[in-house]
Amino acid sequence: MTLTLVDDLVLSERSATTGGHRCLDRIPGSALRGWAAARLYDALGEDAWAVFHSGAVRFGDARPTGPGGQPSWPVPLCWHADKGRPDRPPQVGGAWLAEHLFNLAEAPDPAELARVVAQPRGLRDGYVTADGRCVRPVHRERTMTAIDGDGVVADGQLFSYQSLARDQRFEGYIAIDRTVPRAVAERVLGAFDGTIRIGRSRASGYGRVRAQVGPARTPPATPALAGPTLRLWLLSDAWLRDASGQPTLCPEGELLGLPGARLDLARSFIRTRRVSAWNAHRALPEVERQLLQAGSVITLQRDGGYVADELQRLATHGIGFGRALGLGEVLVDPPLLRGLHPSFDAAQAPIRPAEPAAAPAAPAGSPLLAFLAARSRRSSHADAAAGFVADARRALLRRWSAIRRYQALAPETPMGPGPSQWGAVASAAMRCASVDALRIALLGAAEGNGAPRGAVPAGDGHWDAMKAHERGADGGARRLSLRDWIAETLDALSADTRFAGDDARLDAWQRLCADARRLALHTGQAALDDAQRASGRVAAKEQA
Structure with a gap:
């Protein structure tokens, strides 16, 4: 399905x-x-x-x-x-x-x-x-x-x-x-x-x-095991209960329908969680379930091995209770868990x-040299992030001001993203591993490739509803919004060679969002004027 x-x-x-x-x-x-x-x-x-x-x-x-x-x-x-x-x-x-x-x-x-x-x-x-x-x-x-x-x-x-x-x-x-x-x-x-x-x-x-x-x-296909070791990979959470009906988080062989099988703790990797489901029809909570988490790996040992019917039952019907809810689905001795390294389907x-390029070897020296090198890297990143934030802030103020003028908004009329919207685009960077992934998370991917839409889709009421008419580099006119500013800023961030990698770039993006959130530009023209005056003073100080 x-x-x-x-x-x-x-x-x-x-x-x-x-x-x-x-x-x-x-x-x-x-x-x-x-x-x-x-x-x-x-x-x-x-x-x-x-x-x-x-x-x-x-x-x-x-x-x-x-x-x-x-x-x-x-x-x-x-x-x-x-x-x-x-x-x-x-x-x-x-x-x-x-x-x-x-x-x-x-x-x-x-x-x-x-x-x-x-x-x-x-x-x-x-x-x-x-x-x-x-x-x-x-x-x-x-x-x-x-x-x-x-x-x-x-x-x-x-x-x-x-x-x-x-x-x-x-x-x-x-x-x-x-x-x-x-x-x-x-x-x-x-x-x-x-x-x-x-x-x-x-x-x-x-x-x-x-x-x-x-x-x-x-x-x-269900494998035929000749040895004493059986490995089960949980594809969904599993709900086990012992002989007295009490919940248990120890998947011994008896509970899995494999009498005589012993749990090999040294080669098992199990995480657990609790679920208190809500029954909407009865408007009451269900019985709390203590579950083995999906992804857990159970390793069992039994002298004499296992028969084909046992393995087929595990593969078809799974383990534990609540199987009608999708619980207890397992893969039996899967190929991806054989060997020290997985073997993917060729x-x-x-x-x-x-x-990736190999990281340069650390220079030999005293602990003091290592400490100074680490502090230098942190200082370099802070300088790069501050420069990026300053450039992006100036571009943001120009775009925001152009939109307000073009739309002829009254000074007290609010416009644009507020604190929660800035928080959303900042938190997206915490879930992404690269600037390219952040671009997809915010703006979506190209049409027709089946990728999900971004958190800031075209026509968004806070980011893309209002636009300014500006002259393009080729002499033609184009309509630009704050969503376009996001795209331009991410392009600049990807091309910025001052950063050591994507982790540093994503950190700089979060700093920029926090800075823009503090400006409170959405509240009206007064906040925009204050931000422009402060930006002008900083620029004059840098030139001096």
């Missing part, structure tokens, strides 16, 4: 109504199951039990797709990069670099491992495809306020949502046992033919998703990015 986001989609990690909300990076099966129940539960009559309570129908998580539409899986927690080698990044240009990744589930003994990787750092986010593509869903943040019954802004009711940006594609599945009548199965699939609405804040313009059901992908290997 392919899911394309028509609107931004709010899928909060927790159901609380206070505090900051982090959005999931996937569409959970529980959200898809909830949509199907809202559409079909009453109409199915007695068949509703088979669909929604028996476990015969399972709604899997929908994960982001790769650039070619290929499925992706959460990065396994056993993958590590070498923190002490910044010249060997785990991924470059949207591709994971196999020779820079270390699978510690297959690591040698500690003494040998120290010679292979000096400072292992675990990877905690992102997705990987069979051909080694790195997929990271794009999130967007928006700050809003509640409205009183008389239509004015409620005092102290400011809140924000983090959401999955629209125009992204996800792929999920619905597994239906043969015990379900074919007519009932077709009705379940028919509920996902067209536009569906899921997630939070649907009345505020969120939640429309275009769904399309297609033929099932061929599942990966038939679909991504284009190799250019190898």
Whole structure:
């Protein structure tokens, strides 16, 4: 099932109504199951039990797709990069670099491992495809306020949502046992033919998703294991309970239907989280679930090995409880977890990015020389950032003033982005690894390539609604807005050779946004005049 986001989609990690909300990076099966129940539960009559309570129908998580539409899986927690080698990044240009990744589930003994990787750092986010593509869903943040019954802004009711940006594609599945009548199965699939609405804040313009059901992908072949080691890669969260019905976070073999199998803690990499789901139909919270997190890797040892039926059951039905909600999906002994370095599908290997230039060796010397060199680098970055901010601020003031004059706005009339809008474009840099990624996050990508729209789309009411008529370099006229200023400033930032790399450039962008936010130019002409006078004094001082 392919899911394309028509609107931004709010899928909060927790159901609380206070505090900051982090959005999931996937569409959970529980959200898809909830949509199907809202559409079909009453109409199915007695068949509703088979669909929604028996476990015969399972709604899997929908994960982001790769650039070619290929499925992706959460990065396994056993993958590590070498923190002490910044010249060997785990991924470059949207591709994971196999020779820079270390699978510690297959690591040698500690003494040998120290010679292979000096400072292992675990990877905690992102997705990987069979051909080694790195997929990271794009999130967007928006700050809003509640409205009183008389239509004015409620005092102290400011809140924000983090959401999955629209125009992204996800792929999920619905597994239906043969015990379900074919007519009932077709009705379940028919509920996902067209536009569906899921997630939070649907009345505020969120939640429309275009769904399309297609033929099932061929599942990966279940391997035949000859040895005592079995490795399970969690593709979704898993909910386990012990023999007494209590939740447990220790995936022993007995709980997985593998009697006699022992958990190998040294080669298992497990993270956990708690979920307190909200049942919208009953208007009550569900039972709190303590889950093993997607991406966890479980390694089991059993003398005598494993039989084919056990492995087939794990691959088909997963582990634990809540499988109808998409929980417990696993890959059994996947190829990407064999060997110290992953081996990607050579038939679909991504284009190799250019190898980054090796960092120059640090000069030999005393600790004092190292300290002075580090301070010099920090000072150089501060000077470069200050120069960039000053140049960009002057361009911003010119553009802002030109727009106000061209639009003939009264001095007291507000215009342009306020503090929350500047905060949004600044925080985008915290989620991007390069200036190019920041450009896509803010302005979107070229039309027709299926990339998501940016946080500052064309026609935006704060950034692009008002424009000034200016003369172009070729003598012709052009209409320019504050959104165009963002594009020009990002171009200048990419070409600025004063910065050591993208990390320094992204830091300079955040400094610029903080500086512009302090100016409060949106409040009217008076703030703009004050900023122009202050900028003129600084320029005169620099010339003197």
